[in-house]
Amino acid sequence: MKRVKNYINGEWVDSKTKEFGEVWCPATGEKIGEVPFSTAEDIDQAVQAAKKAYWEWRCTPPLTRARYFFKLKDLFENAFEDISRILVTEEGKTLDESRGEVRRMIENVEHATGVTTLMTGYNLEDIAQGIDCTAERQPIGVFGVIAPFNFPAMVPWWFLPYAVVCGNTYIVKPSEQVPMTQTRIFEVIDECGFPEGVINMVHGAKDAVNGMLYHPDIKGISFVGQSSTARYVYKACGETGKRVQSLGGAKNFVLVMPDAEIDRHMPSMITSFYGCAGERCLSGSVLVAVGDVYKELKEKFIAAAKALKVGNGLQEGVQMGPVVSKKHREKVLGYIEKGIKEGAKLILDGRHIKIDGHPDGFFVGPTVFDEVHPDMTIAKEEIFGPVVSLIHVKNLDEGLKLIENSEYGNATCLYTTNGKTAREFKYRAVASMMGINLGIAAPMSFFPFGGAKGSFFGDIKGHGREVFQFFTDTKVVIQRWT
Amino acid sequence: MALTTFGAIMGFAAEMVGQSGNIYRNLVQQAKDHGLKETLQALSAEETKNHSLMEKTRRENVTEMILEPIAGLQKEDYEIDLKTEERMEDGDLVRIALALEEREKRFFSDASSKLPLPEAARIFRKIALRKQENITRLQNLGLNQTLKKSISA
Numbered sequence: 001m002k003r004v005k006n007y008i009n010g011e012w013v014d015s016k017t018k019e020f021g022e023v024w025c026p027a028t029g030e031k032i033g034e035v036p037f038s039t040a041e042d043i044d045q046a047v048q049a050a051k052k053a054y055w056e057w058r059c060t061p062p063l064t065r066a067r068y069f070f071k072l073k074d075l076f077e078n079a080f081e082d083i084s085r086i087l088v089t090e091e092g093k094t095l096d097e098s099r100g101e102v103r104r105m106i107e108n109v110e111h112a113t114g115v116t117t118l119m120t121g122y123n124l125e126d127i128a129q130g131i132d133c134t135a136e137r138q139p140i141g142v143f144g145v146i147a148p149f150n151f152p153a154m155v156p157w158w159f160l161p162y163a164v165v166c167g168n169t170y171i172v173k174p175s176e177q178v179p180m181t182q183t184r185i186f187e188v189i190d191e192c193g194f195p196e197g198v199i200n201m202v203h204g205a206k207d208a209v210n211g212m213l214y215h216p217d218i219k220g221i222s223f224v225g226q227s228s229t230a231r232y233v234y235k236a237c238g239e240t241g242k243r244v245q246s247l248g249g250a251k252n253f254v255l256v257m258p259d260a261e262i263d264r265h266m267p268s269m270i271t272s273f274y275g276c277a278g279e280r281c282l283s284g285s286v287l288v289a290v291g292d293v294y295k296e297l298k299e300k301f302i303a304a305a306k307a308l309k310v311g312n313g314l315q316e317g318v319q320m321g322p323v324v325s326k327k328h329r330e331k332v333l334g335y336i337e338k339g340i341k342e343g344a345k346l347i348l349d350g351r352h353i354k355i356d357g358h359p360d361g362f363f364v365g366p367t368v369f370d371e372v373h374p375d376m377t378i379a380k381e382e383i384f385g386p387v388v389s390l391i392h393v394k395n396l397d398e399g400l401k402l403i404e405n406s407e408y409g410n411a412t413c414l415y416t417t418n419g420k421t422a423r424e425f426k427y428r429a430v431a432s433m434m435g436i437n438l439g440i441a442a443p444m445s446f447f448p449f450g451g452a453k454g455s456f457f458g459d460i461k462g463h464g465r466e467v468f469q470f471f472t473d474t475k476v477v478i479q480r481w482t
Numbered sequence: 483m484a485l486t487t488f489g490a491i492m493g494f495a496a497e498m499v500g501q502s503g504n505i506y507r508n509l510v511q512q513a514k515d516h517g518l519k520e521t522l523q524a525l526s527a528e529e530t531k532n533h534s535l536m537e538k539t540r541r542e543n544v545t546e547m548i549l550e551p552i553a554g555l556q557k558e559d560y561e562i563d564l565k566t567e568e569r570m571e572d573g574d575l576v577r578i579a580l581a582l583e584e585r586e587k588r589f590f591s592d593a594s595s596k597l598p599l600p601e602a603a604r605i606f607r608k609i610a611l612r613k614q615e616n617i618t619r620l621q622n623l624g625l626n627q628t629l630k631k632s633i634s635a
Contacts, residue, residue, distance in 0.1 A: 100549055268548070316489050
């Protein structure tokens, strides 16, 4: 049984805690490891190491810093399959999904190596007679990420490479549910040979989170998780004067117009709702049939959902794995019960799915509710599981109203063959990530990632060009030598 | 078994070229004709390269955004009898090589149209073309007439 360690100042160290959590394989339901619930003292140890490493790292030329990441990219390629398999084992997603996630992690490393262009400031001569002005981007100090369970490899890397390549030092706190993937990733970091203290990792739960949020020497926090926690993180960082980008939950609407090419796009719709077992903030959750498309869409969607191969993600060919934990499975099942109680019609029931050879796995089969009313809980709250709510509306306006009324604004998608409809949707829908004839509107590393309304607290989002602003201060220097 | 995901297709492709590579290494030992030996050695080396290429393609082209279910490819459609004997004549070796190349040509050609990722599809098309060249090369081997007859039979 593996008990993971913290990585502080270039060394693997035990936490000072006496409390440990359990790590499970969602496909088999077996305990596979233990994770320390690190204390604020552990966090402080990491912060002190990061603080000590900061100045020398900050003075290291950006190109030299980038070279560490070039090397790291190669090392990640070598460890690609290993990381992907560990990820499947502790999180439950399929191998393909896992590989896709690790790929996106690496893409962030690739993007960050553009620091010599992306971190530059700007200047203007003669802002007044004989006076020149420059705006220079400077690193700030110690930053950290508090990561969610659903993308254990990728999410910390929406932030880490940019922070570090800009000259900051860093602390990662992985989700206590899935600590092994990032531990394997840190083995690669260790092999890469970054200077001690530049990149650190502390495992843990609430105490570690609060240890980071309230530590006076941490200058900024990136968070990804559910909205209630995102709001808490945002407030705490406000109180302690930290920079913050706090990405919350989602309730994503997928609109299908009567002119949509349903057969062509059905695989994309299915992936949107059931990819990663619905455990992602970009997953479709409410399927909105606009006008006449309702009957055909419902029949074809149900047929495709039924055909999905559910099983252990390590088996090549499996299309949907289990949800992350027994507790989460119960939560998802609770939402299904609530849907039934509130009067929605359960037309595909995934509650009793049996997977050969995996009697104890945390599986929930593809589930679909029809006749869902926008006021029902399942139409409003984030379920984070393979449960689809089908709503029938008369026209695009009604569909847009659903999006507008949602407390979330993370992502939304539209299927249509009409450019005018697409333009109208793009123009009016209040969600920050949008797919047109695409079910997963996932910005790549060179575009910003983050939502609107209750899905995001802060202003500068994850990765993209903007993230260089989050990890640097703009120093304006005004000079007169004449 | 249906190959319904990008990973399943890439995994099967890697398995297939790996299998062919192993067989070619065995056939090389048995070939008597110098030209045939050289050809089989080249095919063996090519499959080693293809195996690495499949793993690299799977690693670098997987795109989380479009991991959509794939339909219309069955593993069974590309299964052939891979039994080889300890002592075989050159004509038998050529027949086995042709069967392997034809199977791969068919698979890479069929799968290329199913893959939603242009780079992966391009690589598959390229391998399918290469397999056609290999087939022609095997068919044109300058072997004796008896052998040619036995190959065409």
